[in-house]
Each structure stands twice: as structure tokens, then as C-alpha cells.
Amino acid sequence: MKKQINIGLLGLGNIGTGTFKALRLNRAHIEKQLGAGLGITRILEKDTTRDRGIDIDPALFTQDPDAIWNDPDIDIVIELLGGVEPATTFMVSAMKAGKHVVTANKAALAENFELLTDTAAKNKVKLRYEASVGGGIPLIGAITESLNANVFSELLGILNGTTNYILSKMSDEGLAYDDVLKDAQAKGFAEADPTADVEGHDVANKLSILMSLVFGKRVRPEDIPTTGITAITKDDIADADSQGCVIKLLASAYRTPDGEINCFVQPTWLNKTHPLAGVRNEFNALFLKGSAVDDLMFYGKGAGPFPTASAVLGDVIAISRTI
Amino acid sequence: MKKQINIGLLGLGNIGTGTFKALRLNRAHIEKQLGAGLGITRILEKDTTRDRGIDIDPALFTQDPDAIWNDPDIDIVIELLGGVEPATTFMVSAMKAGKHVVTANKAALAENFELLTDTAAKNKVKLRYEASVGGGIPLIGAITESLNANVFSELLGILNGTTNYILSKMSDEGLAYDDVLKDAQAKGFAEADPTADVEGHDVANKLSILMSLVFGKRVRPEDIPTTGITAITKDDIADADSQGCVIKLLASAYRTPDGEINCFVQPTWLNKTHPLAGVRNEFNALFLKGSAVDDLMFYGKGAGPFPTASAVLGDVIAISRTI
Numbered sequence: 001m002k003k004q005i006n007i008g009l010l011g012l013g014n015i016g017t018g019t020f021k022a023l024r025l026n027r028a029h030i031e032k033q034l035g036a037g038l039g040i041t042r043i044l045e046k047d048t049t050r051d052r053g054i055d056i057d058p059a060l061f062t063q064d065p066d067a068i069w070n071d072p073d074i075d076i077v078i079e080l081l082g083g084v085e086p087a088t089t090f091m092v093s094a095m096k097a098g099k100h101v102v103t104a105n106k107a108a109l110a111e112n113f114e115l116l117t118d119t120a121a122k123n124k125v126k127l128r129y130e131a132s133v134g135g136g137i138p139l140i141g142a143i144t145e146s147l148n149a150n151v152f153s154e155l156l157g158i159l160n161g162t163t164n165y166i167l168s169k170m171s172d173e174g175l176a177y178d179d180v181l182k183d184a185q186a187k188g189f190a191e192a193d194p195t196a197d198v199e200g201h202d203v204a205n206k207l208s209i210l211m212s213l214v215f216g217k218r219v220r221p222e223d224i225p226t227t228g229i230t231a232i233t234k235d236d237i238a239d240a241d242s243q244g245c246v247i248k249l250l251a252s253a254y255r256t257p258d259g260e261i262n263c264f265v266q267p268t269w270l271n272k273t274h275p276l277a278g279v280r281n282e283f284n285a286l287f288l289k290g291s292a293v294d295d296l297m298f299y300g301k302g303a304g305p306f307p308t309a310s311a312v313l314g315d316v317i318a319i320s321r322t323i
Numbered sequence: 324m325k326k327q328i329n330i331g332l333l334g335l336g337n338i339g340t341g342t343f344k345a346l347r348l349n350r351a352h353i354e355k356q357l358g359a360g361l362g363i364t365r366i367l368e369k370d371t372t373r374d375r376g377i378d379i380d381p382a383l384f385t386q387d388p389d390a391i392w393n394d395p396d397i398d399i400v401i402e403l404l405g406g407v408e409p410a411t412t413f414m415v416s417a418m419k420a421g422k423h424v425v426t427a428n429k430a431a432l433a434e435n436f437e438l439l440t441d442t443a444a445k446n447k448v449k450l451r452y453e454a455s456v457g458g459g460i461p462l463i464g465a466i467t468e469s470l471n472a473n474v475f476s477e478l479l480g481i482l483n484g485t486t487n488y489i490l491s492k493m494s495d496e497g498l499a500y501d502d503v504l505k506d507a508q509a510k511g512f513a514e515a516d517p518t519a520d521v522e523g524h525d526v527a528n529k530l531s532i533l534m535s536l537v538f539g540k541r542v543r544p545e546d547i548p549t550t551g552i553t554a555i556t557k558d559d560i561a562d563a564d565s566q567g568c569v570i571k572l573l574a575s576a577y578r579t580p581d582g583e584i585n586c587f588v589q590p591t592w593l594n595k596t597h598p599l600a601g602v603r604n605e606f607n608a609l610f611l612k613g614s615a616v617d618d619l620m621f622y623g624k625g626a627g628p629f630p631t632a633s634a635v636l637g638d639v640i641a642i643s644r645t646i
Contacts, residue, residue: 022472022615029474130469136616138469145468146453146461149345149636151352275622278601283618292345292633293459295606299598299620310615313472 002075004037005320008068008099010090011081012045015104017052018305019080019312024054030313034320040078042068044090065090069097075323076316079103084111095119095127100323102315104131104308110205110221113212126322128315133206134159134284136307137300138314143213143288150290152214155263157251159206161282161303162197163229165189167247167267168280171237177230189282199228200249200265207251207263214288215253215261227266245269246277325398327360328643331391331422333413334404335368338427340375341628342403342635347377353636357643363401365391367413388413392420398646399639402426411435418442418450423646425638427454427631433528433544436535449645451638456529457482457607459630460623461637466536466611473613475537478586480574482529484605484626485520486552488512490570490590491603494560500553512605522551523572523588530574530586537611538576538584550589568592569600 009016020040023030031038041060048061065086068074077094079101081087087108091101092115101120103109109116109132120127130140134157158164162184169180181198184190196202204221211219229249240247248270253263270277275297279285284302289295301307332339343363346353354361364383371384391397400417402424404410410431414424419442426432432439432455443450453463457480481487485507492503504521507513519525527544534542552572563570571593576586593600598620602608607625612618624630 026472026474026614030472033471136613137619138465141469142461142465145641146464146637147633148356148640149349149353149633151349275601278598290459290633291349292629292636294624294627294630296460296624297620297622299622301617301619304617306615307617310470310472310613313615314469317471318468 002036002323004039005034005076005323006039006041006074007316008042008044008071008074008077009040010044010065010068010077010079010087012043012047012052013080013082014305015308016045016080017054019078019309020056021054022306022309023313026313030317034317036320038316038320042071042074044068065093069093069099074099076100076102076319078312078316079105080312081105082107084108088112088116091116091127092119095123095125098123098125100126100319101128102312102319103127103129104312105129106132106202106205106209110208113209113218126319128319129209130315131308131311133209134286134298135300135302135304136310137284137286137298137302138311139286139298140213141314142298147290147293150292152288152290153255154289155210155214155251155253156276156287157207157210158248158276158279158283158285159251159302160197160203160249161284162190162194163249164279164284165282166198167229167232167237167249170232170234171241171246174234176234177232198230200226203249203251203265207253207265210251211253211261211263215255217261219263225264225266229267232267240269243269244272246272248276248279250276325359325646327362328357328399328646329362329364329397330639331365331367331394331397331400332363333367333388333391333400333402333410335366335370335375336403336405337628338631339368339403340377342401342632343379344377345629345632346636349636353640357640359643361639361643365394365397367391388416392416392422397422399423399425399642401635401639402428403635404428405430407431407434411439414439414450415442418446418448421446421448423449423642424451425635425642426450426452427635428452429455429525429528429532433531436532436541449642451642452532453638454631454634456532457609457621458623458625458627459633460607460609460621460625461634462609462621463536464637465621470613470616473615475611475613476578477612478533478537478574478576479599479610480530480533481571481599481602481606481608482574482625483520483526483572484607484624485513485517486572487602487607488605489521490552490555490572493555493557494564494569497557499557500555521553523549526572526574526588530576530588533574534576534584534586538578540584542586548587548589552590555590563592566592567595569595571599571602
């Protein structure tokens with residue numbers, strides 16, 4: 001193994017800053033486990049002056065992505081720009097230059113899954129994306145490694161913290177959708193433009209990635225029937241409650257008796273005894289049924305700078321062990 | 324990678340038979356993922372005539388463990404004998420003979436953790452034991468790989484299905500401990516001699532293994548303060564319920580402000596809103612708090628032939644990828 005692993009970081013927004021901080025905070029622990037040094041040596045970011053609450057050597061910043069691909073000392077590129085482009089083009093360039101890539105970018109993966117995985121395979125580099133679904137919850141590693149002996153028949157996921165927070169508050173406090181959305185925006189649990197979350201598009205991106213991993217079936221996010229939560233009323237929630245149920249925005253997929261795999265995103269009544277029914281507020285969870293393992297659930301924080309950093313750095317460490 | 328991976332299986336009891344069946348059932352799926360053949364070519368087992376509901380070539384059976392260590396075609400030994408001995412001696416012999424080892428044996432691991440991990444390291448072979456804690460739940464892979472960037476501060480586990488089944492039934496149906504135990508024994512959820520489960524020794528073994536992995540601290544199971552569930556009464560459960568709590572047999576560990584790590588096994592009141600409170604009947608779960616990922620929970624079947632086989636075969640596949 002190399003004695004020093006160098007990282008190029010694309011993007012120093014909230015998630016990038018969280019990853020930078022988490023690496024600095026846990027660096028001694030990580031380097032001890034790895035038996036090698038690990039450091040961020042280049043950062044692609046335009047905004048070099050914003051106060052992020054951390055000291056960053058200004059010499060790390062670059063506005064030229066080629067400076068990262070062409071740096072022979074960089075082993076791994078972490079992509080935290082978000083959005084389909086230029087992130088996809090950057091990841092492809094990095095892999096063609098022989099860099100391993102770690103990303104949290106569900107939109108780019110859902111849109112360009114074959115391109116990205118094929119580029120990694122052709123260039124014999126690793127592409128890892130634990131943070132792209134379920135934030136810090138270690139579910140992609142589990143599905144693609146520990147659970148490999150299983151054929152899966154069912155998947156149910158609460159994969160968006162904003163909508164789960166809104167539905168939890170509507171349910172707990174008997175409030176209307178619009179009032180809770182405003183409160184969530186004020187508290188930073190919802191974006192100023194919440195469309196991608198409340199219309200279910202964010203969940204469809206994540207379900208698209210899971211379909212490839214859990215069922216080996218490529219489904220583009222725009223081909224997943226998707227209904228968001230904007231039409232859910234106080235009365236809907238009260239009706240569900242009176243029947244012993246809660247309403248959750250679920251990503252669902254199941255294998256039919258004739259081997260087809262159906263999938264969709266929609267608000268769903270869940271019996272209160274279901275393990276997913278107790279997943280509240282900003283938490284995410286994934287429920288799976290496997291041929292050997294039977295029922296399984298993973299639960300944790302699906303977003304946020306530090307939980308995302310946990311998954312990103314886990315991927316970085318896994319790749320570093322193979323360099 | 325080798326084109327054909329051969330396995331020597333130690334023990335064809337319930338778990339061994341489940342593993343044999345699960346491999347046969349999912350073999351095409353596993354071999355496709357692996358790009359190599361995978362087969363059990365030797366079985367160490369005295370009882371060759373018992374009807375296990377599967378066809379097994381009698382030529383696979385041996386009563387001579389040396390026939391497995393000395394077979395140059397065997398790559399991986401799966402140890403499913405249970406108990407500290409002769410399992411420990413057999414695993415050490417297998418590793419000294421250059422075989423990778425996969426085990427579900429929490430008692431042998433808890434008792435001889437350094438011996439087994441040191442023997443693996445010295446002989447440059449892999450030792451994997453995902454099934455030893457939490458059955459089919461992929462938690463050991465997550466802790467040792469995906470979550471590597473975290474320093475953990477807290478661990479709470481429901482790690483024994485028998486006691487969780489008994490406490491769930493006492494709570495749901497208002498029954499006394501003795502009555503539920505008899506019912507659990509009749510249904511096969513409790514052993515004829517339930518001591519290891521109800522006195523908490525099984526949980527202490529699992530907590531001992533987790534202490535090494537989660538906190539890097541070796542604690543022998545007999546040094547973990549352990550209280551079982553035999554003294555829990557209907558009144559205790561009613562008292563907890565009246566305060567909005569349930570009683571669970573928990574494995575607990577936490578880091579104190581001065582960096583010490585305390586651990587114990589005991590029946591514990593849990594607020595009904597805690598994610599572990601909804602873990603019922605034979606299910607297991609592990610709750611962790613990490614420095615980056617924050618709260619995390621894994622949930623699933625902690626025992627049984629097929630869930631255990633899921634974890635064992637996941638380990639076999641992970642090792643096979645490196646051969």
C-alpha cells in the first residue's frame with residue numbers, strides 16, 4: 001500500500017466542507033486504521049473567500065479541473081459538486097486520467113449509471129458512491145458485498161429527509177402541509193425551492209440507483225412512476241391514523257411471481273407495526289427482503305454534511321486499502 | 324481470481340445444513356456475481372445418515388479434520404460446529420494450513436479473539452465472522468469497513484432472539500416469564516436448556532466481539548457485568564409500560580467523558596420512541612452513535628439457518644474475490 005494517499009476534492013459547499021472537517025477531526029483515527037497518510041491536496045472551488053469556519057491553505061484551491069486530473073500525486077477524486085453536469089464530465093475525465101472516484105451525487109449516477117460504471121471498469125479504477133443513497137447509512141456496501149448471496153424480492157425505502165420531516169410533523173402536530181413546509185424551510189430542513197424533494201424526484205433518483213444494485217435492473221429515474229406529497233392533507237393523515245397506519249413517502253420495488261420487477265415512488269399507508277413506520281423526522285431507512293436473510297432494515301441520517309462525510313470517507317478508506 | 328473455489332465445511336447441524344441449502348439454492352446467482360465456481364467439496368460430520376431433506380453425496384463426508392487441512396484443493400474452511408472447542412483448535416489448524424476461515428462461532432471468538440485474529444494475520448489468511456453477531460444483519464462489515472471514518476461513542480444492541488421473543492410476548496400478552504418460556508421452548512424459539520440465552524451469556528459473547536470492533540478494546544465475556552431476564556416479572560413490564568417504556572435485554576457500551584469505555588448486559592427500560600423499542604419477537608438490532616454518522620441502526624434476523632447462511636456466504640464471497 002502507498003504511504004500517503006492524496007485526494008482532489010471537487011466542490012467546497014456544505015457537504016464538501018463537512019467532509020473536509022470530518023477528515024481533519026478524525027484524521028489520526030483514520031490514518032491509524034489505514035496505516036498510511038491521507039490528505040486533501042487540491043480543491044476545485046470558485047468561492048475561495050467564504051468563511052467556512054475552518055482554516056484552509058489558499059494554495060489548495062484551483063479553478064482548473066485539469067490541474068487535478070494531471071496531478072500525478074492525486075490518487076482519489078471526491079466529487080461533491082452535485083447536479084448532473086459538469087459533475088458527470090468531471091468524473092469521467094478523472095477516471096480516464098486513472099483517478100479513483102468517490103461521489104455522493106445521486107442525480108449524476110441515476111442519469112448516467114452505465115457511462116460512469118463502464119468508464120470505471122474500462123480504466124481499471126474504483127467508483128464508489130455509498131453516500132448517494134441514504135447518506136451515512138452503510139447500505140450500498142452491504143447490498144453489493146455482505147448480502148451478495150441473496151436474491152432480493154422486495155425493497156421499501158424512506159429515502160428523503162425533507163418529506164419525512166414534513167409528514168412526521170403533519171402527523172404529530174395535526175398541521176397542514178403548507179404550514180409545515182414553511183416551518184421546515186425556516187429550520188433548514190427544506191430548500192427554498194423544495195420541488196425536487198416534495199415531488200419525489202430526489203427519491204426517484206435514489207430508487208433508480210438501488211434498482212441497479214438490488215435487482216440488477218437499469219431503470220431511468222424519469223421512467224419510475226413518481227407521486228410526491230404535495231396533495232397530502234390533514235384529513236388523509238387522520239384517516240390513516242384511524243386505521244392504525246401512518247403515511248410515508250416510499251420508494252417501492254418488488255419482484256412479481258413471473259419475475260418482472262415493478263417500482264414506483266408514492267405516498268403509502270404503512271401499518272404502525274411495520275419497522276419503517278417508526279422512522280421519523282429527518283431519518284431515512286431502507287427495508288429489504290432477501291432470499292436467505294429475510295427481512296432487514298437499515299436506519300440512520302440520510303443527509304447532512306457529517307453523515308454524508310462518514311460515507312464518503314468510508315469509500316475513500318476502502319479504496320485506499322487497495323492502492 | 325481462481326476459476327473454482329472449494330470449501331471445506333465443519334459441521335452439518337441446523338446452521339451447516341442451512342448454509343449447504345442456501346448455497347445450492349442461490350448457487351447460479353452467486354457464481355454469476357463471482358465469475359467463478361463455488362462448491363462444498365468436504366464436510367466434517369459424524370452423523371452421515373440423518374435425513375436433512377437434501378441430497379448430499381456421501382463421498383463428501385469425512386471424520387478426519389486433517390483430510391480437510393491437507394487437501395490442497397480447499398481454499399476456505401467454514402466452521403459451524405459451535406462451542407469453544409474443538410472449534411478453536413480446528414480454525415487455528417486450518418489457518419496454519421493456509422486456509423481462509425469463515426465462522427459463525429461467537430463463543431470461540433469471544434473466548435479466543437486474539438489467538439484467532441493473530442493466527443490469521445501470521446498466516447496471511449482471512450478470518451471473517453459476520454454471522455457471529457446479529458446473524459444475517461450485515462453489521463460487522465459495516466463497522467469494520469464502511470464506517471471506518473467514525474469514532475464511536477455509544478452502542479446498544481438487542482442481540483438475542485430468544486430473550487427478545489420472551490420479553491415481547493410478556494409485554495404484548497401480559498404473561499408471566501415461566502409461561503412464555505415454556506411456550507417459546509414448544510415453538511423452538513428457546514432451547515431445552517435456555518441458560519446461555521436467558522442469563523445473558525450469549526449476549527455477553529456478542530458484546531465482547533463488538534467491543535473489539537467498535538471500540539478497539541478487548542473485554543473477555545466473563546468480565547462483562549451480565550444480568551439476564553429470569554427475574555423480570557409481569558409487574559416490572561406493567562410498571563415500564565405505565566411510564567411509556569418497554570423492557571429489553573440490552574448489550575450496552577459507551578465512552579465516558581474521560582475516555583474510558585464501560586459495558587454491561589442487563590434488562591433496560593427503553594422509551595417507546597427509541598428506535599430499538601419497536602424491535603420485537605425474534606428480531607435483533609444494533610444501535611450505534613458515531614462521530615460523523617451520528618445515530619445508526621441495523622435490524623434483522625439474528626439467528627436461524629438461512630439468515631446465518633446469508634452472512635456466512637457473504638463472507639465466503641468476499642474472500643473468494645481476493646483469491
